[in-house]
Amino acid sequence: MKRNGIFFWIGAAVFLIAIALMTKLITNEYPFFAGYVILQFIVLAVAWSILGGHAGYVNFGTSAFFGMGVYTAVFLFKVAGAPLLVQIVAAAGVGALMGFALGLLTLRMQGIFFSIATIALTIVIETSITNWRYVGGAAGIQLQRPPVTWPFSGYVQMLFFVQAVLVVLAVVVSRYIQNSWIGRGLQALRDDELAAECTGVPTLRLKVLACVVSGALMCAAGAPAAMYLQYADPSSAFNLNYSVSTLAMSLIGGTAHWAGPIVGAILLGTTQQLLTVTISSEVNVLVLGVMLVLFVVAAPEGLIGLLRRVRDKRREGKQ
Amino acid sequence: MTPPGTSAPLLQISGLTKRFGGFTALDNVSVDIRPGERFGLIGPNGSGKTTLINCISGAFRTEARTVVFRGEDITQLPAHVRTRRGIARSFQIPRPFKSMTVVENLMVALDFAVATDPLVSAAHRHETAMSILAGMGLASKADASATTLSQVELRKMELARAMATRPKLLISDEAMAGLSSSEVDEVLDLLMSLADQDITVIMIEHIMQAVMRFSQRVMCLDAGKIIAIGAPNEVMANQRVQEAYLGT
Numbered sequence: 001m002k003r004n005g006i007f008f009w010i011g012a013a014v015f016l017i018a019i020a021l022m023t024k025l026i027t028n029e030y031p032f033f034a035g036y037v038i039l040q041f042i043v044l045a046v047a048w049s050i051l052g053g054h055a056g057y058v059n060f061g062t063s064a065f066f067g068m069g070v071y072t073a074v075f076l077f078k079v080a081g082a083p084l085l086v087q088i089v090a091a092a093g094v095g096a097l098m099g100f101a102l103g104l105l106t107l108r109m110q111g112i113f114f115s116i117a118t119i120a121l122t123i124v125i126e127t128s129i130t131n132w133r134y135v136g137g138a139a140g141i142q143l144q145r146p147p148v149t150w151p152f153s154g155y156v157q158m159l160f161f162v163q164a165v166l167v168v169l170a171v172v173v174s175r176y177i178q179n180s181w182i183g184r185g186l187q188a189l190r191d192d193e194l195a196a197e198c199t200g201v202p203t204l205r206l207k208v209l210a211c212v213v214s215g216a217l218m219c220a221a222g223a224p225a226a227m228y229l230q231y232a233d234p235s236s237a238f239n240l241n242y243s244v245s246t247l248a249m250s251l252i253g254g255t256a257h258w259a260g261p262i263v264g265a266i267l268l269g270t271t272q273q274l275l276t277v278t279i280s281s282e283v284n285v286l287v288l289g290v291m292l293v294l295f296v297v298a299a300p301e302g303l304i305g306l307l308r309r310v311r312d313k314r315r316e317g318k319q
Numbered sequence: 320m321t322p323p324g325t326s327a328p329l330l331q332i333s334g335l336t337k338r339f340g341g342f343t344a345l346d347n348v349s350v351d352i353r354p355g356e357r358f359g360l361i362g363p364n365g366s367g368k369t370t371l372i373n374c375i376s377g378a379f380r381t382e383a384r385t386v387v388f389r390g391e392d393i394t395q396l397p398a399h400v401r402t403r404r405g406i407a408r409s410f411q412i413p414r415p416f417k418s419m420t421v422v423e424n425l426m427v428a429l430d431f432a433v434a435t436d437p438l439v440s441a442a443h444r445h446e447t448a449m450s451i452l453a454g455m456g457l458a459s460k461a462d463a464s465a466t467t468l469s470q471v472e473l474r475k476m477e478l479a480r481a482m483a484t485r486p487k488l489l490i491s492d493e494a495m496a497g498l499s500s501s502e503v504d505e506v507l508d509l510l511m512s513l514a515d516q517d518i519t520v521i522m523i524e525h526i527m528q529a530v531m532r533f534s535q536r537v538m539c540l541d542a543g544k545i546i547a548i549g550a551p552n553e554v555m556a557n558q559r560v561q562e563a564y565l566g567t
Contacts, residue, residue, distance in 0.1 A: 181430045188416050188427045195414035198376055200402040200432025200484055 008175065012168050019164040023157040032160040034277075036228060038269035039163040040221055044242065045249040045261035046170040047217035051210045052247070053255025054183055056190030057106060061118030062246040064125050065095055065215050067238035069222020074135050074232050077143060084162065088223040095219025096212045103208030110193070126238035140233025143226055159224050170217050174258040177213070186210055241285065245272070248292045254302025263303050329354040329519050330375070330488060331387040337370055337379060337543075344370040346543040352488070352521065357514045359534030359551065360523045363563055366540040368523045369411060372490050375521075376408045377401040388488070402432050407486035409477040411493045411523075415465035421476055422448050422461040428483035448483060455479045455509060471502040478509060489513060490521045495529055503529055531555070539563065 023032070044062055051057050069091040076082035076090055102118070109117055130138045145155045152158035177183045188196040189203045197203050226232045245268065253264025268288065275284040299306040328351035337345040345367045352358055362368050373379040375386055377398030384392050393401055416424050425448040452458050455475045460468065468476060474494050481489055491510060495503045507529050514520045524530045530537060531551045538548040541563040547554045554560055 184423070184427055184430055187418060191416040191418050192414045194378060194398075195410065195416065196427070197398040198378070198402055198408055198410075199428045199480060200399050201427065202397075202399045202431070204397075 012172070016164060016168060019161055023152060023161055029154065029156055032154075032156045034273045036156065036160045036163055037273060038266060039160070039167050040225065041245060041249060041269045042262055042265040043163065043166045043170045043221035044218055044246040045253065045265040046167075046174050046258070047214045047221065048246045049250040049255045049258075049261045050174055050177060050217075051214040052250060053260070054177060054186035054190065055207055055210045057207065057210075058115045058247070059102075059118045059214070060115050060243050060247070061102070061121045062218060063238045063240055063242040064118070064122035065098060065218035066222035066225070066242045067122075067129070067234070068094055068098060068125060069219035070226050070232050070237040071129055071135055072219065073223040073226040074141060074143065077226065078135065078141070081146070083146075084158075084224065084227060087226070088162070088166075088220050091223035092216040092220040096216040098219070099211040099213070099215025100208060102215065103204075103211035106207045106211070107204060122238055122240070122243070126234050129238070130234045136232065138234060140231060140236075143230050143232065145227055145230055155227065159228050162224055163221070166217075166221055170221075171258060171262065173213060173217065174261075177210075178258050182206065182209065245288060248288055250302075252291060252295045252302055254299075254304030254306070256301060256308070257304045260302050260304040267303075326354055327390065328352060329356075329389060332371075332375070333385060333387070335371070335374060335381055335385040337367075337374055337381060344543050345374065348540075348543070348545055350538060350545065350548065352519060354487075354519055355514070355517055356519050357511075357533055357535045358519070358521045359530040359537040360521055360540070361525070361527075361530055361537060361554075361560075362540035365542075366563070367543040368540055369492060370543075371540070372408060372492055372521075372523065375401075376406055376490065399431070402484050402486075405485070405487035406490070407432075407481035407484045407488070408490040409474070409481050409492055409494050411496065413470075413473040413477050415468070415473060415476060415480075417464075417466050420462050420464055421457060421468070421479075422452065424465055424476060424480050425451060425483040428480050432484035451479050451482050454512075455482075456505075471498050471505065474498065474506055475509065478506075478513075482513065486518060488519045488521065490523075492523045493525065494522075495524060495526050507533060527555070 026032070044066065048059060048062055051059055072091040072094045073087035076087050082090070102121070105117055106114055129135065135141055148155045148158055152161065177186070185196070185201045185206045188199065188201050189206060193203055222237070225237070249264035249268045250261045251264070252268060253262065254260035268291065271287060272284040275287055295302065330352040332351075333349045335345055335348045336343065348371065360368050360371070370379065374381050377393075377396060377400075381394050383394050386392070386394050388401070388404060388406060393404065396404070416427060419427070422445065426444065429444045429448055449458065449461060452461050455478065457472065457475055457479060460472060465476065478491065478494060494510070495506050498506065503526060510520055510522060510533060522530065522533055534551050536549065537551045537554040539546050539554055539557070539560045541559070546559045546563060547557040
């Protein structure tokens, strides 16, 4: 376990150094544009699986959190020209509050009812933003990027690096939860909420905690998107595609291990980027659907579950 | 050990009424359970036995002061706090944590129900879990998935998980239902051995031989009311108990 930990931290450091080097060595902006989207989906998928994977509460409201992240950034930028870091931290705070509210919902709603409520949440928030003139209303809002700060050579490079830091943060949190008593408690309540409660697990507190952490990370992942696009409008910030893609990435990667959503997000995110460039952005939604169906049938526990099964079989074979 | 009856009651149920809409599941139930007692709870289906358990363990809320445990009113406490105070239960239909192994099921209890001492390492807790499993004859199944267990093993695992919370009061809800007669004896012996460890046990059961052998006192519920309480032989001989079971 200890050795695993060292490898993990070395891996995280190498990843960040590699990203930093990329921003120095690659001059073409396109890899950063594409890479940013993939990194953003890694954060979303990892954050989603904290609630959806560990606790088993399927959240269709990823886009609500993402969109709120975008609009927190827009609002702060318009009101005070807040720097990126402030935008992200504030978005995380907003996400945590939203998560708290969502967590209280689980008090009365379980299973499918919870999921439906999260869809409703998205619609309610999107409608509110659409009718809020100050942040652009339905027409959206243009944003002028401030000059980039040292040591970055371009704003997109900086956003790329910032999103990579968020990836590391999300993975560290998710890994910690999985390996700690929190993870065991969430797993217990996913299996059987009443039995968990009667075994001493404070189910409500853990669910609220999972919602808060998951929500904060999702919102934080959305915050830089305003500056990335230099434009925000409700129908794209709250696009249901974020919810569906995030869910698909988590499930295809597998939620039994923290690495699952990363694998899923890289696999699906890269595929989507390639398809968008080579064919069309409509086709990538189709491919997403087909892949989801294939995985539900062939590997219901995702790639991580598939790998585990193969490994277990091999071990049995040896014995 | 003090003989039952001389010390203050461990659990006091007083004037407990539980309604679901217009249906009265429990009607003014009052009973004291003494420390160390082996208490049998019987009654026909739908008489309110499981409702009573749910009110004690916290799955259902009740009015203030209707459930007092070790001198404290616990009616406002959520179930997990009651578990930490020392009330553990098994379920009529086993409810294992299916994605976990047997020993992990117990680890949940050790992680959450027992006051955490930072000095007690995870390895030590694992050892504790293993020794409880060994006591239940489940040691060989420790690393098996909970889904692979047989019915009797599941029942034992539920009892082991309940024991891992270090209860003062253990409520066994039909732990013997659907078992063969030799398996019933096995589980009964287990419950007897727990009672010897100073744990008060409330046993809900339909298997009369088991109830008679196990209980020091038996209470019979019918339609939410106590119709008889006392020594097992007396309760069995009671006219109203026989009517409730056989119908009139």
